[in-house]
Amino acid sequence: MTPLEDILEIIDQTNAQDPRMSAPEGTAAVPSELLRGFRLSLVCEEFAPSADDLVKIAVRGQTLESWLFEAADGTAPHEGVAVRESRKRDHSANRVSQIMAANGYDEKDCAIVRDLVLGTSTDESGRAQLMEDLNGLVFIQFHAVDLLKTYPVDQLGPILVECLSGMSDEALYHAIDQTEDPEMIKTLQAIREDISLEKKSIAYIDC
Missing domain, CATH: 1.10.10 (Arc Repressor Mutant, subunit A)
Structure with a gap:
């Protein structure tokens, strides 16, 4: 397997632990974040097949382990929701960049993906x-x-x-x-x- 394939596999194995399940019409229930990652990758292949590895990693791991920050009762004041969403993005960005670093990607590429997941990228490449x-x-x-x-x-x-x-x-x-x-x-x-x-x-x- 290539480093990209290894990273996507790790992301999928992690998101497969999401206790929240989604069942698209006519299909069996699957972990929600695993499904979201697959859908993003599918649309990426359809719309931008020439996208580079960094984009493919960022879209697959964009909400990695986000369920860890869900409120137990599903409710929170507006400010609480905003803070929680920020913590989710920080966690997902850090986890994805750690996985990349452990699989041979350099610090520059890890930083690019981290910013993409955070939504703070100033990269002009598109x-x-x-x-x-x-x-x-x-x-x-x-x-x-x-x-x-x-x-x-x-x-x-x-x-x-x-x-x-x-x-x-x-x-x-x-x-x-x-x-x-x-x-x-x-x-x-x-x-x-x-x-x-x-x-x-x-x-x-x-x-």
């Missing part, structure tokens, strides 16, 4: 934007359409706009191309119309 796009695409493909079936579009639409406004035009176009729900297509088209020039001209890393 990795940070690609992470933003992959998260948005996973949300659209696996969650947003189901939400539109539950909530009226006039209620959910503004939330979707806010959640997906960080995506690039390329990713939004890809989502429209892959989506059949007319309300979702309309929402994504509206986001594209208001997108900044910077997001229209995004260039990803060419690996």
